[in-house]
Amino acid sequence: MSCGVPQGSVLGPLLWNIGYDWVLRGELPLGADLTCYADVTLVTARGSSHREAALVATAAVSQVVNRIRRLGLEVALNKSEAMVFHGPRRAPPPGSHIVVSGARIAVESTMKYLGLVLDSRWEFGPHFRRLAPKLMGAAGALSTLLPNLGGPSAACRRSYMGIVRSMALYGAPVWAMDMTASTLAILRKPQRAMAVRVVRGYRTISYEAACVLAGSPPWDLEAKVLASLYRWREEERARGSRPVQRQIALRREELRQVLVAEWRQRLLRPTAGLATVEAIQPVLDDWLGRRHGSLSFKVTQVLSGHGCFGEYLRRIDREPDARCHHRVHCGEDTAQHTLAECVAWEEQRRVLTNKVGGDLSLPALVRKMVGSAESWDVNQYYSYCLNFKSSVRSAIVIKPKLLSTSFVIKCYYCLLITIAITTILS
Template sequence: MAAASALSRLLPNLRGPNTSCRRLYMGVVRAMALYAAPVWANTLMARNLAVLRRPQRAMAIRVIRGYRTISFEAACLLAGSPPWDLDGKVLASLYTWREEAVQRGECLVPRQVEARRAELRQVLMVEWEQRLARPTTGHAVVAAVRPVMKEWLERSHGALSFRLTQVLTGHGCFGKFLCRIGREPTPECHHCGICSEDSALHTLVECPAWATQRRDLAAAVDAAGSLSLPAVVSCMVGSEEGWNAVASFCEDVMVLKEAAERERETASSLPARSRRGGRRRVADLRPP
């Protein structure tokens, strides 16, 4: 976990290294975590599994540029990182298979090893998808991505941004989330004044304050009037143009929501909304 914490400090939500570099750092931590996996992968206890998940979740959140409150399931799915305990089982199974082949006097060529690795990865993906069918947290984003999981993981376009991740996960500048973490007294929407709960779904589908931006997005999504999260995710993986349209909507809207939140924070006398020595001024530039 120490390595994950140290590397996380190098990966701010805004600017900073690109997605490829973030995945590289995550790969470094993964290699450390899976050291000697054939020894322990098939005997993991719940306590050890929790220890293994902590650094993976931390690094996955850095890959997707998200808030640290995002769940393990949601962060790993968005980052395209299978649970490391399943990766460990793949390594253990591959090691056992190679050892048995050696004992039989067989000489394996690289092509055979890669084919076997690919088979085990398919088994991993099936088991991962089965787990995601019963998520413990992050239900909305998991339910939206799981139907197009293969396309999401294999896409060749699109990188997650800080503001795109906020809309996908619901963890960001929304009244519901800010109230939950004690930054707002109520979850109401300050932009339309008619909704009692400002959520990511409200921002994406309903809030009249963003009607202009939503009209452009609806034209790009072309989902028979549906701007549900599953429809939006499907549009994103369908084409680079669709991804860019969703990302543009999120960027335009969330910038305005963040600016409004900073204004409320400055004007508020509530202790929970005080600036706390200016930390909130640069919060977007650091891991939250």
């Protein structure tokens, strides 16, 4: 072996560990420690001042580099990074650096280590700022595979969401207890995007409503579960005990129950998606634990209120007003109005009430849906939703939204573009 790790053999990692163990057993200056993972070596140094810590770090790194070279290996000093952890108003002086074997290693405010971007204040802001575009890019790419109509099943959609979740929660035991408001905002954007794809909903569905419909707890709470589980395992090992798989599973389930309880408390104060959250929050455990039923594009519209309803269309500037166009003085066209009040859908409503009872309020409907597989009768719910939604969609064509200001402006710009293209072609 002349350099690197032998490839293609199961002996490679073993031989590497045997050889590199000699480096780890070397004496280091007082205040210095050495940590190694695979071929990444981390030297830490402590000091009462920046100057003292820099001197200890320089001596320790020089010793480690020399021992590595005695193994016949070479260290890429040009790829090495240095960083100082410090408190408020104790930042290192500008231009700080350490010198190892003639190579100048600048002291920066961040350092990438094992996939995490560490920063001098241990706040992980730089880590999440670098991670955010990757999360949104992955969420956007996967969303193209998850159309509202057709496409993969609910289980497959949850698996795709799990990909982005794993990316977001990498290293959670390290940073979970140091999250800030900006960190939470970064985590919520991709979670909302994927939750909307899981439930086949409109992109305008709020974060709280999308997550509760998808049965996806907030990722910051899941990060705390991972951190708590990691600390518990470390504490058990420190006592000389090695938890078996069954013990770990039981502990994980206990922590998940704590997570659901904390999530339920959060849902008592939603910032958006109030009707949806209020309907599901009382039966959250049943909603998460059910083994039957999945949400379709149509059912999600009923539960979220985001769909072919006058109130929603007016809100997104697709209708001049929110009134129901099927009967005179019928009232505001909302999901609940269509579901339980509008006289235009009495026949379809009769089929539904024969199945679930006369209370068609959203909380009552959700309770029936999670009650049992029989109550969540896919054909009954879906046929009712499909019938009235298809009719609503047909009726929307003749609604006065075509005369709305935004529609006229869009037509005007389309006309200008068409004229410009015609002029160019001629």
